[in-house]
Amino acid sequence: MSDNVRTYTAEHVDDEQETESSADEELQCPECSGQLATDTEHGETVCADCGLVVEEDEIDRGPEWRAFDSREKDEKSRVGAPTTNMMHDKGLSTNIGWQDKDAYGKSLSSRQREKMQRLRTWNERFRTRDSKERNLKQALGEIDRMASALGLPENVRETASVIYRRALDEDLLPGRSIEGVSTASLYAAARQAGTPRSLDEIAGVSRVEKDEIARTYRYVVRELKLEIQPADPESYVPRFASDLGLSDESERRARQLLDTAKSQGIHSGKSPVGLAAAAVYAASLLTNEKVTQSEVSEVANISEVTIRNRYHELLEAEDGIAMS
DNA sequence: ATGGTTTTTACTGCGTC
């Protein structure tokens, strides 16, 4: 059972990414010919694999037009102001008394009792479904807001929504804040999609504290059995490089450094961000494009010491290959 | 809670512009 769930998600997520990128303008990267997700509609250009500029901090002014299955697609096909949480079902939901009495206070026949029991069951089902829908709506708004602030592409938001929805379905919410779980979902989605953001960055746009995000994230990942491999250092490279205004050449070198490091297993246990930052710095030295350690540490949010340690290791690994 | 590992903080010395 749980196996089913897992494989389903994995495939589902993959599907989504592919259809997403191919639905947009088909752009293949000349360098890496990897997946290149552009979202011209929202003014974002994001390529996970190769050295294309990632535009950050863009504001998404698109309509709330998200659909999660074909049914919702039909219902939601409209443009307009986002639905607000002002719409309560205030007084509109049904309530069925628990006593087996009719309106005059008389007891019901056993057949009637059975019927009422069935009605209660169904009513309860619909009621909780409604509350979940409201919950979801709020969470999606939150996810969208944060994703916009971080300049994350559409497919990441989709994935985040899927994760959140599953968390909701599996009753992971009680005891946790909606915001916390939305943030965690987004964090997870960003990593799964290969455009990771560090916990710090995520925490910067969330209303929730960093360690709570981390806690919730771990919890969600464990409960939903999400398979999330440690972030690939290379996925940080383009962002850092463009933040520092480095050439494509440097970026290529940085990747190359990381590859050889990986092939030698230098990278295990080390923070991916640190490695990426070090690779970028090292590459800038190799191509004579002056960037200082402190500049790199600035954009990567990593200490200079770590950069130093890592980039020594990177260069050593490179030399080792060159010798043999 | 604990212990091992990694990252950060703070400080110092060296060379260069």
Place this chain on the structure above:
DNA sequence: GACGCGGTAAAAACCAT
């Protein structure tokens, strides 16, 4: 003298147990 860089020791953060 300020700046970039390298190294070190101790503290803090992180992770698995």
